Amino acid sequence: MTVYLGIDIASKKFDVAELCDGNYRCKAFANTPVGFMALYKWVSAEAKSDIHVCLEATGDYGTALATFLYERNLKVSVVNPARIKGYGASELSRTKTDKADSKLIARFCKAAVPDGWKPTPPSVKKLQALVRRVSTLNGMLRMECNRRENADVSIQASLDRVINQLKKEIEVVRQELKDHVRSDDNLNKQDELIQSVPGIGAVSSYLILSFISGKGFRKAKEVTAYLGLNPCHHQSGSSVRGKTRMSKMGDARLRSALYMPALTALKHNPDVKAFAQRLLLAGKPRMLVVGAVMRKLVHIIFGVLKSGTAFSSRIAVNSVVIR
Structure with a gap:
């Protein structure tokens, strides 16, 4: 009999609901490696051979836990929160607590049987981090440039220094991004294919990748x-x-x-x-x-x-x- 684990993720902890034969077991764990191991030990030993874990896609909060469980040969699904919300609406669910949400996710997992999830390859994970960093730095640069337009004379020199430093850092990270793509045969091949499409340049290609x-x-x-x-x-x-x-x-x-x-x-x-x-x-x-x-x-x-x-x-x- 398949056991369904619904996990509601937060930054510091996660709530788990184990659904088996219509009955629940619930417990909260710290969102740390120690908490991951405690969860693995808490799950019934006989259930580990046929267990389906489901959690919402909540940025980086649940990535480490999902990877931990995947590496221990458990079936893991990471689903769009909108699907869980829609399923809850179909049940006319009115209670909103971490424990209730974990039970809802477990029921959704049993009803929908979502596809399995695999961790992002390290090379792609680094690519994503560098792309996000360039985007963040560009956002900071835009904010400082906007401040510079109407800034008091007394702080214009400070803003200019920050703007120049941000421009230099953006170039450094862009070069790291370019070097990373070139150093990975698979990413480099994909990048060449994408940039062969007229209208797509390096910046857009890296983001798409x-x-x-x-x-x-x-x-x-x-x-x-x-x-x-x-x-x-x-x-x-x-x-x-x-x-x-x-x-x-x-x-x-x-x-x-x-x-x-x-x-x-x-x-x-x-x-x-x-x-x-x-x-x-x-x-x-x-x-x-x-x-x-x-x-x-x-x-x-x-x-x-x-x-x-x-x-x-x-x-x-x-x-x-x-x-």
């Missing part, structure tokens, strides 16, 4: 859904005919990062130009076309990565300019 690598996507549609680029239709009966929009139920940073490459691709990528031209001639709004182009780029990127062949096109069309 950091989000896609190691995810195990099987179809391009899975990638667009992961990024929130898939269309969301709004129709009911004969009277409700809402506009089709992006779902935006995905990573906003990568959607934002694909916007400028989409505009560049409209000028330099023949496949994208032809695709956009058809939509414009059909009378589609310009922002809808840009969103469709972003989705098209994802499909092209997925195609070159899956085939292992650089982008090539025989299509020749006139430039399309979206104003």
Whole structure:
């Protein structure tokens, strides 16, 4: 009989609900290596051969625990919190406590049987950390530049020093990022394939790699859904005919990062130009076309990565300019 473990993760602790044959056992543990081992010992010995662990994707809070359990040959699923929330709504669940949430996750695991999870490879984990660091430094630089515009004369010199130092640090981390990608054969090959797509440069390529690598996507549609680029239709009966929009139920940073490459691709990528031209001639709004182009780029990127062949096109069309 399968035993289901629902884990509600927080920064300092995690609550566990063990669901077996309709009965629960619950306990809280410290979110530390000592707490991980205590959980492993707490789980029934006879259940370890057939156990399914489920926890929400909550950033880095649960990564160490999920990795610990995976390395001990337990089936681990890390799921989108929206799925858990939706399942709770379907049960008309009204109680919101850590213990109740762990029980809810256990019931969801039993009902949905989510796919297994694997830890991110070390090379991709480092790539993600470097990409996040560049993004953070750029955010700090923008804030300091904004302060500099209206700053009092007495602190302008200080702001200039910080701005110059941030620019230097961004260049250092970008070089580390470039060296890391080049030093890893798999990442370097994927980077070359992605940059073979007109409209995609090094900065966008590294960001795309950091989000896609190691995810195990099987179809391009899975990638667009992961990024929130898939269309969301709004129709009911004969009277409700809402506009089709992006779902935006995905990573906003990568959607934002694909916007400028989409505009560049409209000028330099023949496949994208032809695709956009058809939509414009059909009378589609310009922002809808840009969103469709972003989705098209994802499909092209997925195609070159899956085939292992650089982008090539025989299509020749006139430039399309979206104003």
